[in-house]
Amino acid sequence: MRPHKLPRTFYDRADVTAVARDLLGKVLATHFNGRITAGIITETEAYNGAGDRASHAHGGKVTPRNRIMYGPPGFAYIYLCYGIHHLFNVVTNKPGVAHAVLVRALHPVDGVELMRRRRNSRHLSTGGPGTLAQALGIRTSHNGCDLLGDLIWIEDRRIAVPDAAIVTGPRIGVDYAGDDALLPYRFHFDPRILP
DNA sequence: ATGTCGATTTGCT
């Protein structure tokens, strides 16, 4: 059975926090050099574009780095953080509206051995935004990748995450954003509830 | 041209 990729309409929504919540339980997959690695999304954060002081697009500013966020929904925004970590985001909403969802953590399901090798670590950890990108082989060169293409996609495997299992809270590492740092834009759940 | 800081992780003290 071919992967059931999320349609463009999934990403083309006005409420970026709704997309962030609905991404929990979906499966993020990469297919590089004939090898597939994938994991269930367990943690996300919404970034609400121009009006959000924590967003790279705050105030509507455009740079070579963040311009992909202003494009159509369903594309990958990948940037380098602290000079080292490749952070993976999903662009949402209409062109011109720079909404994005940061994928912060995964529960590995496919290609676990390859993920471990990429991490070059004894323990496979995909519990942070930088480590999950490394485990999936995602790099800044994949910035702008179409999530309905064959390199990186997100699929629906009908894994239900009940509202009661979801914890909502303020985003991580955005203390500089003033009041916006307090917004409940972070969504996560404990992967131990999974079958 | 130079300096500071960031949507972080790791290893060493």
Next chain:
DNA sequence: GCAAATCGACATA
């Protein structure tokens, strides 16, 4: 618990 790693964006000169 702290600092190194190290690049893009921005402020200051």
